[in-house]
Amino acid sequence: xxxxTIEPKAESLDAATSGAFSDQWQYNFQTILGPTNLAFIxxxxxxxxxxxxxxxxxxxxxxxxxxxxxxxxxxxxxDNYGExxxxxxxxxxRTLTDLQSLVNPLQVIKGDTEGTRGxxxxxxxxxxxxxxxxxxxxSGGINTGISLRQVVQxxxxxxxxxxxxxxxxxxxxxxxGLGIGKFVSVAGGxxxxxxxxxxxxxxxxxxxxxxxxxxxxxxxxxFGNAEKNNAQHYQEALQGASFxxxxxxxxxxxxxxxxxxxxxxxxxFNPSIGKTFGGRYAEYLFNIND
Amino acid sequence: xFAMCRKIVAVIIGSILxxxxxxxxIYRVVNYTEIEQREQNLHSEFQAIVxxxxxxxxxxxxxxxxxxxxxxxxxxxxxxxxxxxxxxxxEEMIRQGWIKQxxxxxxxxxxxxxxxxxxxxxxxxxxDRDAVAIHLHYKDIFDRLGL
Numbered sequence: 001x002x003x004x005t006i007e008p009k010a011e012s013l014d015a016a017t018s019g020a021f022s023d024q025w026q027y028n029f030q031t032i033l034g035p036t037n038l039a040f041i042x043x044x045x046x047x048x049x050x051x052x053x054x055x056x057x058x059x060x061x062x063x064x065x066x067x068x069x070x071x072x073x074x075x076x077x078x079d080n081y082g083e084x085x086x087x088x089x090x091x092x093x094r095t096l097t098d099l100q101s102l103v104n105p106l107q108v109i110k111g112d113t114e115g116t117r118g119x120x121x122x123x124x125x126x127x128x129x130x131x132x133x134x135x136x137x138x139s140g141g142i143n144t145g146i147s148l149r150q151v152v153q154x155x156x157x158x159x160x161x162x163x164x165x166x167x168x169x170x171x172x173x174x175x176x177g178l179g180i181g182k183f184v185s186v187a188g189g190x191x192x193x194x195x196x197x198x199x200x201x202x203x204x205x206x207x208x209x210x211x212x213x214x215x216x217x218x219x220x221x222x223f224g225n226a227e228k229n230n231a232q233h234y235q236e237a238l239q240g241a242s243f244x245x246x247x248x249x250x251x252x253x254x255x256x257x258x259x260x261x262x263x264x265x266x267x268x269f270n271p272s273i274g275k276t277f278g279g280r281y282a283e284y285l286f287n288i289n290d
Numbered sequence: 291x292f293a294m295c296r297k298i299v300a301v302i303i304g305s306i307l308x309x310x311x312x313x314x315x316i317y318r319v320v321n322y323t324e325i326e327q328r329e330q331n332l333h334s335e336f337q338a339i340v341x342x343x344x345x346x347x348x349x350x351x352x353x354x355x356x357x358x359x360x361x362x363x364x365x366x367x368x369x370x371x372x373x374x375x376x377x378x379x380x381e382e383m384i385r386q387g388w389i390k391q392x393x394x395x396x397x398x399x400x401x402x403x404x405x406x407x408x409x410x411x412x413x414x415x416x417x418d419r420d421a422v423a424i425h426l427h428y429k430d431i432f433d434r435l436g437l
Contacts, residue, residue, distance in 0.1 A: 060389045072385050082380070089392035178296050186303040196400075204307045213296070227362065230416045231401060232425050236362075239436030240355055241310050259355040259437065281310045284436065289400040 024098050029091040039083035043074070061088070149286055152190075152198055156288065164196040164288065169220035170228070170264075171238060173201060177215040177270075183208060185276065187217060193238055195231035196288040202281045205246065209274010219268025221254070226262045231287060237262045239284045249273035256280065314356035314437040328359050328428065335411055336361050336426050338386060342378050344368040348421055356437050360427035364418070372417045376404060379415055379422075388413060 033040065042064035045056060054066040054074060061084045065077035073081065155161035162172045175189030187203040226237040242264065244256025250273070254266040318325060329352060349364040367375050380390065388406035397403070404415045407429065414425040427433055 060384075070385070072381065078381060078384070081384070085390055085392060089395075092392065093394065178299055180296060180300045184300070186300045188303060202303050202306055204304055229364075229418050230423055232403075232414055232416060232423070233362070235436075236353065236360065236425075240358070241314075241437060260353055260358075279307055279311060281307055282436070287397065290394050290397050 021095060021099055025091055025095040028094045028098070029087065032090045032094070033087050037083070037087070039080045039087060041080075043077050043080075049074070059084075061085075149198075149288065149290070152192070153288055162192065164192060164194050167192075167194045170194055170222045170234070172220040173218070173268075175201065175203065175217040177203070177217055179211055179213045179215070185211070185215075185278075187215075189217070191238070191282060192288075193231075193234045194228075195234045197231055197235050197238070198285045198288060199238060199282040200285055201283075203278060205276035205278025207246075207274055207276025207278075209272055209276070211270070211272025211274065215271055217268050217270045219252075219254075219266050219270075221264050221266035223258075223262050223264040226260070235284055236260070239282050241279060241281050243277075243279050245275070245277045247275045310435070310437065314432065317432075318357055325357060325359070328357075329354075332359055332361055332411070332426055332428070335408075335413075336363070336424075339379075339424075340382055341365060342367055342370060342375070355432075357432040358428070358437055360425060360433075363424045363426075364421045365424065366421045372402070372422075375417070375422055376402075376415065380404065383413065 040061075040063055043056060043066050044064075045054060045066060049066055053069050055068075056064045057067050059065045059073070059077070059081050061081065063080075063084060065081065066074035068074075152161060156163050171191055171193040173189055173191035175187040177185055177187030179185045183206050185203075185205050185207075187201075189201055191199045191201045193199075223237055227233040228237075237258065237260065240259055242256045242258040242262075244254050244264070246252050246254040246266075246268075248270075250269065250271065252268050252270050252272075254264075254268065256264045256266070258264070333352070344367065346366045346368075347363065348366060349362065351362050353360055353362065370378070383406045384390070386408075388408040391405040391407050391412075393403060393405055402417050406413045406415075410428050410430055412427055412429045416423045416425070
């Protein structure tokens with residue numbers, strides 16, 4: 001069995017964190033793998049395998065597996081591959097937990113130049129295929145660190161924030177806003193949808209009316225023109241830019257359209273009166289089930 | 291002091307919103323043919339999937355934002371359990387050179403989703419009642435920002 005190591009990308013983590021991560025990951029990897037787990041043993045060809053047309057190739061983890069002429073791996077080796085992924089993932093998860101305080105999530109984002117979501121690490125094996133990337137179990141958004149996720153989870157557990165499992169509207173949001181001059185206002189806050197996706201939102205609007213220079217807004221909304229079967233659908237519908245108009249006094253109504261044609265209707269409570277036109281940008285952060 | 295801070299915050303938020311709304315539009319105008327090609331590439335990648343025998347397609351939709359393109363489809367299967375379907379696609383995606391992406395245990399337990407990556411593409415399989423939803427999208431900056 002080859003020696004597995006995991007090396008955080010140089011631009012993602014500083015040297016000290018990188019070294020600590022590699023050491024801890026190696027320890028966790030060996031612990032989780034255990035002495036009797038054969039998942040990372042290179043496959044060998046038996047006479048029967050040769051007769052069946054199998055040849056040896058490296059799988060994406062750098063371990064030899066048997067593939068037939070059509071490129072389909074041997075079922076036993078495919079099971080082993082699944083086990084390899086499980087061990088790698090578990091070791092990575094445990095290491096992230098162990099070294100939580102050492103990893104500055106913002107450093108990781110900075111190194112993420114390919115638009116890939118999540119932390120990327122280079123995985124190498126002694127005789128295997130170097131340079132394969134393992135993407136840590138981040139479902140896809142800017143990694144804001146564990147603290148914000150924990151804050152949201154604790155908020156939900158204590159009834160301070162809405163629980164997606166019991167949410168009746170498609171999404172809810174909370175914002176703080178600033179009035180600039182007579183006609184312009186901006187706001188920023190958090191939004192969470194029914195499937196547990198959490199977004200950072202920024203609003204900007206122009207219009208007329210009366211209101212305090214600093215406001216707090218809570219609201220909820222529904223959207224149409226899009227599928228709503230799973231978290232991916234919600235993310236596709238709500239993430240990104242949209243335009244809309246808001247009218248009301250105290251309790252306000254908003255209608256907006258996203259760049260994918262998704263139409264949303266919102267009701268919010270805002271200590272102001274008037275009519276505005278504006279835009280919103282929602283950036284996906286994480287899912288509370290991640 | 292408060293007025294100054296307020297203006298700074300407003301300028302920052304305003305600048306972000308301005309960029310978010312204008313940069314993708316400019317990119318789209320300048321790279322119109324490339325964006326058309328993105329759709330064709332997605333379609334080709336999706337068509338390359340070999341589904342199990344007896345599979346029935348319930349939905350297929352190519353969706354778009356300013357630059358972002360993605361495909362949502364849904365399939366039902368005869369005489370196959372969710373785990374059999376998951377295993378089948380696992381083998382099929384690996385056979386086609388896709389690499390399975392680790393998903394956190396909590397997320398897997400909640401959504402039962404499987405993710406695969408190949409180059410700039412990501413494919414997501416999510417079981418949903420009697421069907422499986424398949425999402426194919428690019429993994430680039432426009433996808434990450436939802437633009």
